[in-house]
Amino acid sequence: MCTTAKACTLLLISHLESNNRATFTQLKRYSINNLAVMTSIQLQNVKSELQKGKNLRGLALQTLAVTVLDKEVPYYNWTGFYWMNDAKNQLELGAYIGEATDHTSIPYGRGICGQVAVSGKTFEVPDVHAQDNYLACSLATKSEIVVPVYADEKLVGQIDIDSHQLDPFTAEDHELLEWVAEFVADRL
Numbered sequence: 001m002c003t004t005a006k007a008c009t010l011l012l013i014s015h016l017e018s019n020n021r022a023t024f025t026q027l028k029r030y031s032i033n034n035l036a037v038m039t040s041i042q043l044q045n046v047k048s049e050l051q052k053g054k055n056l057r058g059l060a061l062q063t064l065a066v067t068v069l070d071k072e073v074p075y076y077n078w079t080g081f082y083w084m085n086d087a088k089n090q091l092e093l094g095a096y097i098g099e100a101t102d103h104t105s106i107p108y109g110r111g112i113c114g115q116v117a118v119s120g121k122t123f124e125v126p127d128v129h130a131q132d133n134y135l136a137c138s139l140a141t142k143s144e145i146v147v148p149v150y151a152d153e154k155l156v157g158q159i160d161i162d163s164h165q166l167d168p169f170t171a172e173d174h175e176l177l178e179w180v181a182e183f184v185a186d187r188l
Helices: 005-018 040-051 058-072 111-119 171-185
Strands: 078-085 090-097 105-107 123-125 143-151 154-163
Touching: 040 058, 040 171, 058 078, 058 090, 058 171, 078 111, 090 111, 090 154, 105 111, 111 123, 111 143, 111 154, 143 171, 154 171
Parallel strands: none
Antiparallel strands: 078 090, 078 154, 090 105, 123 143, 143 154
16 A cells, blocks of 8 residues: 555556566566665675675686675575576576575476576566466575576576565666676676
8 A cells, every 4th residue: 555646656657567577578667665675785785795706707706696696685585597508408507595496407498597598588577476487496485587697699597586575676686687697707
C-alpha cells in the first residue's frame, strides 16, 4: 500500500515494468523497497575492492569477485561463475560463495544459466517460481540474475546471482555485474 503520490507513482512504474521483466533484456527500473536497492556507494565499494585485485588472474580473481560481491551486497545470497565448455555443450561451475550446489554442470539451454549460454544476454528473473525452466538450487532462492562474460567478443561464461528476496535487482545491479564480467574477462 502506498502512502504518498510519489510512492504510488513508483509502485505503478515498478509494476508496469515488472510484467515483462523475466525476459532477456537490459533494464531501467525503479524500486520502492529501499532494503533491496543497491546504492551508488555499494557499487563504488565493489569496484574499488576489485581494483585492488587488478593483478590477479583466473580462479584467484574469480574468488575475490564473488567474495566482494557477497560482502558488499546483502541481497546477493549465492554468487558464482559458470564457464562454457563448448565441447560438452555445458556450463561448468567456477568460483562461488553461498550454499553448496548440485549444479556443478548445466547443459546449454537448461535453467536460467543454460538459457544465457544460448542467448548470450543478461537474464533477470524477479520471481523464480514464475519460471518454467528454472533449476532450483535452494528453496530460499526467490530471484536470480545471470550476466554473460565475454572475452574477445566470445561468450566464455557468466556470473550467476541468487537472492532470497523477490525482485531486488535494479539498473545499478546490471551496471555493476556487467562491469565485473568485463573486469574478470579482461584478466582470464
